[in-house]
Amino acid sequence: MTQVTDHGSGPAQNQAMTTAAIDWTQAPVEDLVSHIVGEHHEYLRRAMPRITSLLAEAWTRESGPPAAPLAALESLWQPFVDEMNGHLWKEEMILFPAVRAMACGAGEATSHCGGVQNPIRVMLMEHDSADSALRAMRRVTGGFTLPAGCGESVAALYRALEELESDVYAHIRKENEILFPRALGMQE
Numbered sequence: 001m002t003q004v005t006d007h008g009s010g011p012a013q014n015q016a017m018t019t020a021a022i023d024w025t026q027a028p029v030e031d032l033v034s035h036i037v038g039e040h041h042e043y044l045r046r047a048m049p050r051i052t053s054l055l056a057e058a059w060t061r062e063s064g065p066p067a068a069p070l071a072a073l074e075s076l077w078q079p080f081v082d083e084m085n086g087h088l089w090k091e092e093m094i095l096f097p098a099v100r101a102m103a104c105g106a107g108e109a110t111s112h113c114g115g116v117q118n119p120i121r122v123m124l125m126e127h128d129s130a131d132s133a134l135r136a137m138r139r140v141t142g143g144f145t146l147p148a149g150c151g152e153s154v155a156a157l158y159r160a161l162e163e164l165e166s167d168v169y170a171h172i173r174k175e176n177e178i179l180f181p182r183a184l185g186m187q188e
Helices: 011-018 029-061 067-103 117-140 152-187
Strands: none
Touching: 029 067, 029 152, 067 117, 067 152, 117 152
């Protein structure tokens, strides 16, 4: 399991400050699942199309030095989006309903996967993949450092990517470090 590091500030960090009083290790699992879907999944559903548009806009408005990082970002971005969309679907349609059922006492009989350990194993692999993609995006952008001569379109793109990175890492931490261990504990 990859240890993730939050490299930025943005809505995820601001939201973390407003929910700092909530101890997710003690809160009902149903509340944690609802929080993850309502905050992190919904954030991704808004941010990914916006970043796709910002990347396209940067290509049409920029010329010169920013082209190399933009080409590298483009090759990383769409596979990341495709994987994240699939990941969100699997969590919401397979894993989270099973976790909610266990939390309500329905047990693992409600899961066609024979429990939560297999879906969690898949989610952990996908979290590692997302971490690798985010690290690659950070690397090709020089840590989201604006290239000399870039315009506002690249600046907006880099800000949005850094904000997304921060939110995804907060999302992964809540699942890897809190939700998944709690779900596995309920199953035992």
